[in-house]
Amino acid sequence: MQILSLVDDQTVITASGVCRGWRDAIYFGLARLSLSWCSKSMNNLVLSLVPKFVKLQTLILRQDKPQLEDNAVETIAKCCHELQILDLSKSFKLTDHSLYELALGCRDLTKLNISGCSAFSDNALAYLASFCRKLKVLNLCGCVRAASDTALQAIGQYCNQLQSLNLGWCDNVGDVGVTTLAYGCPDLRIVDLCGCVRITDDSVIALATRCPHLRSLGLYYCKNITDRAMYSLAHSKVNNRMWGSVKGGNDEDGLRTLNISQCTALTPSAVQAVCDSFPSLHTCSGRHSLIMSGCLNLTSVHCACAVHAHRAFTTFPHPAH
Amino acid sequence: MSEIDMAVIKPEMMKPYIWLETSDGSIQQVEQEIAMYCPLICQEIIQKGMGSSKSCAICLPQRVSPVTLSLILDYCRFHQVPGRSNKERKSYDEKFIRMDTKRLCELTSAADSLQLKPLVDLTSRALARIIEGKSPEEIREIFHLPDDLTEEEKLEPLKNTTDDPRIRLLNRLYAKKRKELRERERLKNVEVEEEHVDERSVDDLLSFINGNDGDPKEVKTSKNKKKNRRKKEQQQKNSSLKEASEVNKVEVNGQSIRHQSAEADRIAETSNSHTEDVFAHREFDDGDIDDGIDPALKEKIDREVEDFARRLNSDWPERMQELLSSGQERKMMLFTPNGNSFLRRNA
Structure with missing residues (x-):
């Protein structure tokens, strides 16, 4: 199996047709399979292959053009009970039936990517959350119907181990959902709310106060965010440092990535306060982790190393001057 | 050797040795420093104090033969020397794995049983390179x-990949044959029913039951009729079976070779046993595709399809190989070597 872990997935499938010994070793030993290379008949391939690979833990079914249908996901749910990582991104043809089946069949899921699955409803997602309680990474980018406050409340209630959530362009998401999420999932580290135009400062304040391990926050195009949210983030560092000293946290904890592009209501002083609170946030080139594109009034905001570099440059002017 | 000479010999020059026993029972003496590069041997020495003498030699796993052990020790001897550059190590590794596949497999197995991860990784990568891009037949070889x-x-x-137009066409041919068989079966049943129509009057029947005027000769003739009918039916069955299996006949150098494909076997089964058509709900049942086509054109298409099936079957092993190749877009090209045209897919 170690040898087969070094070859591509097509070769693995080929190898399963070599002899009985190899076939059985692959069928009962293969833990990871990707069919993303399949450009035409992924659905048929899933239907014929997945029932044989009973020990699968990771299944990548990313598509460029939609191929997967509910019957394929149903097969996955019925056969792969040990599945932990599932990628169904861009499966536009899938309906709620798929989520209901996954909820019943794959309860050990820790990572689920359903980005671009626009047909899913919030009820189906809430149902999935109530069964798959071990979820740590959930990508709902573009799931406009599925990602609503109702669904987020269910996720906050049941998926308490959640660490990463992508809600990109889910414009039905509001403060109620995000706040419930922050209260229910204290281990959140990565939250992407880009394009969630309905959220306000309340969501950011809830995340800042309730999620001490928050490392990355995406607020691109969240035009309702004001300085109040920024000061809350800056202040959370102080609270978390006090909490961290008890738990043995290090100074590198805290925000490492913050995207506030197009958040035009923010002022330089508030953003500078955040930048000063978190040394890992950089505005300097090469280490760009505080992203402020489209905010012309924030050009004066700089990270500590950029300030030092500027000082050094002014202290030792160029000999030509 | 005098005491002065002994004093000159530095302690590091007096290398300690350990004893190792391979699967065939042979015992070898090996430098401890080199042998301890293998985690399993290291464990045996440190935890159990084994290998210090010939009598308590370290028993190596079954998969480690003397030949593979010497190869492993060569590898350890090179890699345990400090100060070698990555380039040197890489160059050595490349040369080291230049061996036949059988030995490479044995080496992988032995290294794995000795928990020598760097060597397992190296040999596994080499084997992966050998396997990649090969067909099942080549791998078996x-x-x-x-x-x-x-x-x-x-x-x-x-079985569910129907992207290949040739598979679709073959399935279409099979569907057509199945349809013909169904038609024949239906007609046969109608004939049988017609023959069984009893036109005798009630009085005749009663007298027959009571045994009155029962001419034994008449009874005999009816039996003969039945026999003849059975013979006819058998002939019809055989002819339909023959037609079905003819789909899989291929002409090679004037000799007729029969390819027993699974589909042909199934067709034969259906014609032998009077069961309802098992293919009725098959995914590829598109035998009705030609409906509404000009009969002359239809006949021409049928001829082409049958000819195509013959060619397809002759090229089956190559096709298998190609089907397993990547999901990239591939073009269909027609070659005609030695006047015998056959289909082959090219990238």
Whole structure:
């Protein structure tokens, strides 16, 4: 199996047709399979292959053009009970039936990517959350119907181990959902709310106060965010440092990535306060982790190393001057 | 050797040795420093204090033969020397794995049993490079593996992949044949029913039951009729079976070779046993595709399809290989070597 872990997935499938010994070793030993290379008949391939690979833990079914249908996901749910990582991104043809089946069949899921699955409803997602309680990474980018406050409340209630959530362009998401999420999932580290135009400062304040391990926050195009949210983030560092000293946290904890592009209501002083609170946030080139594109009034905001570099440059002017 | 000479010999020059016993029972003396590069041997020495003498030699796993052990020790001897550059190590590794596949497999197995991860990784990568891009037949040949899978099992991963127009066309042909068989079966049943229509009056029947005026000769003739009918039916069955299996006949150098495909077997079964058509709900049942086409054109298409099936079957092993190749877009090209046209897919 170690040898087969070094070859591509097509070769693995080929190898399963070599002899009985190899076939059985692959069928009962293969833990990871990707069919993303399949450009035409992924659905048929899933239907014929997945029932044989009973020990699968990771299944990548990313598509460029939609191929997967509910019957394929149903097969996955019925056969792969040990599945932990599932990628169904861009499966536009899938309906709620798929989520209901996954909820019943794959309860050990820790990572689920359903980005671009626009047909899913919030009820189906809430149902999935109530069964798959071990979820740590959930990508709902573009799931406009599925990602609503109702669904987020269910996720906050049941998926308490959640660490990463992508809600990109889910414009039905509001403060109620995000706040419930922050209260229910204290281990959140990565939250992407880009394009969630309905959220306000309340969501950011809830995340800042309730999620001490928050490392990355995406607020691109969240035009309702004001300085109040920024000061809350800056202040959370102080609270978390006090909490961290008890738990043995290090100074590198805290925000490492913050995207506030197009958040035009923010002022330089508030953003500078955040930048000063978190040394890992950089505005300097090469280490760009505080992203402020489209905010012309924030050009004066700089990270500590950029300030030092500027000082050094002014202290030792160029000999030509 | 005098005491002065002994004093000159530095302690590091007096290398300690340990004893190792391989699977065939032979015992070797090996430098401890080199042998301890293998975690399993290291464990045995430190935890159990084994290998210090010939009597308590470290028993190596079954998979470690004297030949593979010497190869492993060569590898350890080179890699345990500090200060070698990555380039040197890489160059050595490349040369080291230049060996036949059988030995490479044995080496991988032995290294794995000795928990020597760097060597396992190296040999596994080499084997992966050998396997990659090969067809099942080639892999079997390289590793001398048995061909113990049935044709259906070999095709299993592909049975639902209908991207290949040739597979679609063949399925269409099979569907057409199935339809013909169904028609024949239906007509036969109608004939039988017609023959069984009893036109005798009630009085005749009663007298027959009571045994009055029962001419034994008449009874005999009816039996003969039945026999003849059975013979006829049998002939019809055989002819339909023959037609079905003719789909899989291929002309090679003037000789007729029959390819027993799974589909042909199934068709034969259906014609032998009077069961309802098992293919009725098959995914590829598109036998009705030609409905509404000009009969002359239809006949021409049928001829082409049958001719095509013959060519397709002759090229089956190559096709298998190609079908398993990547999901990239591939073009269909027609070649005609030696006047015998056949289909082959090219990238």
